[in-house]
Amino acid sequence: MTLNLDRGLAVIGLGRMGLPMARGLHAAGADPLCFDIDAEARGAAEADGLRVCTSVAGAFRGGGIVLLSLPNAEIVEATVSEGLSGLGDSPAPIIIDASTSIAEVSRRMAAALDALGGAFLDAPVSGGPAGAVKGTLTFMVGGPAATLEICRPVLEILGKKTLHAGEVGAGNIAKIANNMMVASHFLVARECLALAQSAGLEAGAALDVVNAATGGSTVTQVHFPTWVMTRSFDSGFTMGLMRKDVGLALSLAEEVGLDIPLSRLVADHWTGPEAPADAADFTEMGDPETVLHASRTKKARSA
Numbered sequence: 001m002t003l004n005l006d007r008g009l010a011v012i013g014l015g016r017m018g019l020p021m022a023r024g025l026h027a028a029g030a031d032p033l034c035f036d037i038d039a040e041a042r043g044a045a046e047a048d049g050l051r052v053c054t055s056v057a058g059a060f061r062g063g064g065i066v067l068l069s070l071p072n073a074e075i076v077e078a079t080v081s082e083g084l085s086g087l088g089d090s091p092a093p094i095i096i097d098a099s100t101s102i103a104e105v106s107r108r109m110a111a112a113l114d115a116l117g118g119a120f121l122d123a124p125v126s127g128g129p130a131g132a133v134k135g136t137l138t139f140m141v142g143g144p145a146a147t148l149e150i151c152r153p154v155l156e157i158l159g160k161k162t163l164h165a166g167e168v169g170a171g172n173i174a175k176i177a178n179n180m181m182v183a184s185h186f187l188v189a190r191e192c193l194a195l196a197q198s199a200g201l202e203a204g205a206a207l208d209v210v211n212a213a214t215g216g217s218t219v220t221q222v223h224f225p226t227w228v229m230t231r232s233f234d235s236g237f238t239m240g241l242m243r244k245d246v247g248l249a250l251s252l253a254e255e256v257g258l259d260i261p262l263s264r265l266v267a268d269h270w271t272g273p274e275a276p277a278d279a280a281d282f283t284e285m286g287d288p289e290t291v292l293h294a295s296r297t298k299k300a301r302s303a
């Protein structure tokens with residue numbers, strides 16, 4: 001697919017998700033202006049033939065549409081406010097925020113952009129670095145339908161599905177609900193595969209059955225066969241980012257006054273002392289061996 005845009009394009013945040021997205025836009029014929037705070041990330045983009053600038057303000061001034069792929073809401077907010085204060089005479093951009101962020105922050109950013117004649121969409125993604133490379137991401141978009149239509153050509157290059165979740169902030173609400181479910185599926189899947197194994201059925205054989213029956217989910221159908229059972233643990237989504245997302249789900253529940261006891265229990269496992277470090281791949285949490293090992297240790301202690 002070729003991208004014909006009547007405005008400039010910039011990408012800020014050239015990490016596991018942002019760099020392949022910038023590459024995808026470039027491959028589709030766009031010439032995005034790219035920025036990352038990290039010189040090494042900028043170097044990698046330059047080595048790929050991407051146009052790089054050395055400040056957020058540069059990316060905001062050069063881009064009619066600015067795509068953000070940043071670690072968290074705080075950094076999104078700081079980046080947007082830095083970009084807007086450095087606009088000078090340039091018009092305010094349309095921002096597509098593909099980071100997993102906070103609905104309230106998205107609403108604040110949208111108000112700031114609106115006031116300057118720009119626009120803001122929260123558009124967190126599902127599909128991971130593999131989806132970013134292949135252009136098969138799912139975008140969950142919050143914001144005005146008219147802004148989404150302007151941005152749709154960009155999103156269609158990068159993703160297979162663009163879902164308009166609702167008003168600004170809705171994309172992040174949907175994403176947080178999605179990732180809390182992913183976090184839950186990981187724990188129940190590893191526990192049930194360990195159960196099968198303990199009862200004499202090899203975990204891989206049990207997984208094959210589940211995936212042809214009613215117990216399966218994307219986690220058991222994609223994540224387990226690709227990254228858990230192969231023990232490659234290299235999906236490109238870190239423990240640190242998943243911990244951020246389960247934390248966001250708990251904060252959102254508190255904000256709206258909803259008790260979510262099961263999700264709290266799941267979050268305890270993801271954040272507990274036994275969980276892998278922030279830099280580890282989040283698929284390590286699916287290892288059935290963790291459950292078997294914990295059970296053996298408990299039995300040995302009580303013997």
Ligand code: NAD
Nearest residue numbers: 013014015016017036037038070071099100128129236237
């Ligand atoms: P990453 O850590 O690989 O990349 C983030 C990039 O942002 C880094 O290159 C970092 O240097 C840059 N950065 C940090 N602060 C900056 C600043 N102030 N200005 C400019 N650049 C800055 O993270 P990622 O895995 O690419 O994830 C990006 C976002 O996408 C996160 O919000 C994450 O939750 C979300 N996400 C990630 C995945 C995944 O599988 N990796 C999947 C879905 C959603």
